[in-house]
Amino acid sequence: MTLEELLALAGDRGLSELERARARRAARRVEQEYQRAVSEGRDVSSDVDVRDPLAGEIDEAARISRAAQLAQLGTLRWNRDSGELRWSDEMSLIFGYPPGTVRPSVELLTRLVHPDDVAEVRRTIESAWRAEAARETTFRVIRPDNVIRYLHCLIEIVVDRNERPCGIVATGQDVTDAELARQERARLSRRRQTLPAGHAGREPVDELLDRPRFVDEIDAARRDGSGVLLVVAVESAGSDPAASIVDGFDDGELTSRLGGISTTGHVGGGAEDHDLLVAAVGTVVRRAVRHSDVCGVTAPGEFGVLLHRTTLNAARVIAETIVAGIRRQPFVLGRARLRLDAWAGLVRYPGRDGRRGADLLLDAETAWRQARAGNLRCAVLGEPVGTARRPVGRSGQARERDTGRVVTLDAQPILDLRVNQITRQEILPRLVDGGGPHPDAGAPEDTERGDELIDRWVIDHIVELVARGARTSHYQVNLSGRFLADPDLLEHLQHRLWEYDVDPAQLTFEITETVLASNPTEVVNFAYTLRQLGCHLALDDFGSGPAPLSHLTYLPLDLVKIDGGFIAGLPSSRPNQLVVRSYVEICRELGIRTAAGHVRDATTLDLLREYGMDFAQGSLIGRPEPVTGPHRSASAPTARAPRPRPTARPSVALG
Amino acid sequence: MSSGDKAVARTDSGARWGDRGQVESDAGFEEFCQQNFVLVERFLLNQCPDHGLVEDAVQEAFVTARARWEQIRGYEKPLAWVYQIARHRLAVARRRGRPQAAPGPDEQPGGVAAPVRQFGAPGGGTGGPMTPATARELLQGWLRQLPPRQAEVFTLALDGWSDHEIARVLGIAYHTARTYRQEARRRLGDLARRDGVEPGSGWGRE
Structure with a gap:
């Protein structure tokens, strides 16, 4: 067959019998919807141009x-x-x-x-x-x-x-948003190609897995971070609802559920029809999720989706979309049409030490049954910690146990040079005592001064800060050497992210070359674990240590912050200019973004822009300011020492 | 074949809407809706793989047409107006959707190697005899790999609309409609060859 003949066939405007029937139903729905709008006094056509597009207007x-x-x-x-x-x-x-x-x-x-x-x-x-x-x-x-x-x-x-x-x-x-998203996809794709194999992550699975394999996938995913498990159950809408509320998978339920449809006499057929129906529902499910999300048939008439590194809210939207999609469209088996009812059950998994895959699946199945019993589209087992149950007063705790010193959070704006706007902030934890501010609590040289409580306090408040901010904003946080060595802290972070339903991709954690040099093995393990959680990873003070370029080849970095030493005198130092320009070029090719701190004058900023640097930070952009907002409990600010206020608001207008 | 006059003439009844003033308005709309709902849906599905969004957009467009039926039924081709509204409704819905789900206007959505087999399509899959439905599926897979505007122009041209009509429905210049139709045909030839279909010649090239 030639393309010519194929196009002639495709251009056939005739409708099949099925399409004609669908069109009749559509026409009825349109009429019903129109009548409803009229009875509610809604004008459905107020925003349209009613002129004939084919008539008038020669110009x-x-x-x-x-x-x-x-x-x-x-x-x-x-x-x-x-x-x-x-x-x-x-x-x-x-x-x-x-x-x-x-x-x-x-x-x-x-x-x-x-x-x-x-x-x-x-x-x-x-x-x-x-x-x-x-x-x-x-x-x-x-x-x-x-x-x-x-x-x-x-x-x-x-x-x-x-x-x-x-x-x-x-x-x-x-198209700025779409363009930036496209650039990020391109960067991640470059990064995948330039990182050593074996750390690149799991290959997406295209087929619908059976229950044991799906459970294996849940377990593999659990080791790899947090996410949401979704189970969608489907039943013929014609079946008796009273008879279908059965716990477990006994025969009575099977016949009323999708798996039994082919044997109940609704549609005749047999195994082939069943497979077609599973494939059709599977298509609805697949369409709503990402290509990389693993899907499975977990029981007759039951579909599992592993929404890895997805927040509960995002997962809920996906679940609603799937359920609405299944309920809305009729499924066709031979000459029979079938309306299906569907419910979704959601359960979150926190990562490593959470429940086993098989248990999680049972939890999600309990959740969809709750949805059906409650006449809801979807239900979540173990809703997230509500505001009332959120950890409170941690700042107070940190102070009570360590009365001399208080940790406060400052935020410094970071300019995204692609759009010339502040799109992210660096969060700077600071130790403050009665006398005044101390250097960064997060800096490695302060390791011995803090204790674990302070680290946890910092994590809690940063995650809370992210949770209360816009979903699109991004935060960078400096990590202490202690953080790297303490696996409990990483787990603590994971739990907090889960608890507050924060998208890990909103957080970039920075490690310094100094820390990297002192415990390379720990850092590499830490880096991959952090990346697996879904957080981004940055290398700070890049270029200050020996052999910095080698780090780029084995660490799963998303961002490199070029050492301030290169930036401070940039306009007057030709060697520094050459080094910075080369670093930016190398990183771009590797799929790593670049940032410069210590930006104090417009000439430096112009140079960085010319080199294609992604982010700039420094007194020209904006100084660190104490974080304000609801995450500060009333007790915390009283102990905070007064900080020098910046002379002017951070300026966006930098040209 | 690219003459738009055939477009409406080839609908099932061959009726030219608006010429039938004697027909009672409501019944006229119902028939119009039944004959064209699926056609508008096919048009949008060639650009947007999300059936749910497409179905909603088409339904909204016809509800709008129902509200304005008294005015638009007199047009030479009310269907052109409905196409225009359906496009707008879909664009609005896509803008509201997840950002990663909506590619930019110049970005061709990736990873659409093979068209998804429509459930229940007679003779679907490979090997069986080619039917209009399977031909449309195959074409849909190729069209989604084209720049969206070119896909739109080509779909309408295949549907029998003239270049002038396409330009007016899509709100683009006449020259654009003509060159995009030719460019789309050329690219489809390449995609067809890649998938083992002999490109042929002639259609869309004059």
């Missing part, structure tokens, strides 16, 4: 602009005859100007486009004009407040009545 540019406006996209229009450039209100907002406050011009546009992207944008436009064909491009714009955004544009040539090209219309949308 292409105007037509495209109007369509873009409806789709909430911005437009730029350039007219060849007048040379005039115009942009829509939406585009003005993407550029960072309130609509109507600036006069659009080619000069202004050229200034707005990131200098590194200007040539490419120009080439794309010229190529589109010459070829009289559309081109698509993504480039950066720098807003008046110096924030950088990624803009995707469709550049089109519009024609006049005589079909002669008369101008250009660019339809654009802000």
Whole structure:
């Protein structure tokens, strides 16, 4: 068969009998939904343009602009005859100007486009004009407040009545979030390729596993960090609900559940139908989860999904999606249609020392039964610790046992140079006594001064801080040498992450080269365990010790902080410039991001930007400030020594 | 074949909506919905693999069409209007969704090597005789590897809409519709060859 014939077949607009039946049901649903909206007084069409898209409006540019406006996209229009450039209100907002406050011009546009992207944008436009064909491009714009955004544009040539090209219309949308996510995926993929094999993680399993193999996967995952186990149970919606509430897997339940459907006379068929139905439900399940999530058929009519390194809230959303997807669509077996009912049970697993895989599976099965009994879509066994049960007063505890000193948390803003915005903070635990602030409690030289309680206090409060912040923000934390040597502390961290339902990927832990040099084995083990938890790993003071480059090849690093010694005098030191530039290049190729501290002047920042450094931190960006917010209990601040306030608010406007 | 006039003529009844003023409005809409719901769904599924999102978007679009039926039934092709609304509804739903689930406008979703076999499709899988459904499945797998706008243009062209109509439904320039249709056809040829289907020639190339 040729593509030609295949396209002719695919282009057949006829509907099969099944599709016709589905269309009839859809039409009924549409009518019901419309009547419901009318009876509730809802206007379902208030936001639409009711004009006939195929009629009127000869002017292409105007037509495209109007369509873009409806789709909430911005437009730029350039007219060849007048040379005039115009942009829509939406585009003005993407550029960072309130609509109507600036006069659009080619000069202004050229200034707005990131200098590194200007040539490419120009080439794309010229190529589109010459070829009289559309081109698509993504480039950066720098807003008046110096924030950088990624803009995707469709550049089109519009024609006049005589079909002669008369101008250009660019339809654009802000794609910064998608672009940053794409960059992170690309980085992780590079990182996987550049790390030694054996540590790269488990291969995703595509098939639906049986119960024993699925239990094995749970156990393997447990050793590898925390997550959520989801079990979705499916039943024919036609079966008698009273008869189906049976504990255990006896025959009575089997016949009322999916596994028994083929033998109850609903659909005839047999094993093949059963397999098809399992595959169909499996498809709904698979569609809602990540490619890497392991799925299994844990019992007849029961599907398990291992949502590793997923927070409970995210898992709940996935469970709701699956249940809604199964309930919504009819499943087709031969000539019969089947409506299925579904419930989801969720249970979290904390990692290493939690319950065994087989027990967890039973827990999740108990949870879906609770959901069914309670007429809910999904139920969670052992809900997360509510606010009332959250650990409180730990700051007070730390003080009581160690009355002379108090630990406080400071946060220093970190500038993301890709977008020129503060996107993360470094959390600095500090030991404070009656006299005033001490150096970092986390610094290795202070090891002997702290005790385990302080470390735990720090972990608790950092995790709490992350839990109360936005899900998109990121925090970096310096680790002491003691932390590395104490496996209990890592476990403590894991429990806290679990307890507060914090996404581990919001946290980067920093280790220093000095610590690395003193206990390399411990550090490597620690690094992989931490990475397995899902947290990110950074190497601080990079370049200060001997043979720093070798660390990059065997440690699962996500970030390297280049030693301040290289940054402090950067503008005046050609050797330092060469070293920093090379480090950034090497790290980029390896899939490791780079950060520079001690940034005190704009010249240094410009150089770092030029080298492609990812993050900058220092007094120019913002000084450390005491963390404020609800995580500080009323008792803690009283003991905190007054700290010098920074003279100005951290500035974002750094150009 | 790329003439849009055939598009509506080839629907089951061949009725041209709006020409039948004598038909009672509600019944007219119901028939319109029954004949076109699946077609709009097929169109969106070529760009978005999430059946749930697509189904919701199509349903919302038809509910909207129901509310405005009195106005749109008089259009030459009310279906064009519904396509436009369904696209918007899907775009809004995808923006609301998980960020990692929604690729950027220029990013081709990866890892779509083989189209997922539709459950219950007659003769599905390999080896059986090619049916419209299996042909659509295969095509869907290829289209999802194309830049989204090109896939949209091609789907509408295959559906019989003219370049001018496609440009208006998608809110793009006429030149774009034409060049994207040709470019999509060329890329489909490459993908087909890769999967062992003889590319052939002619369709979409004039």
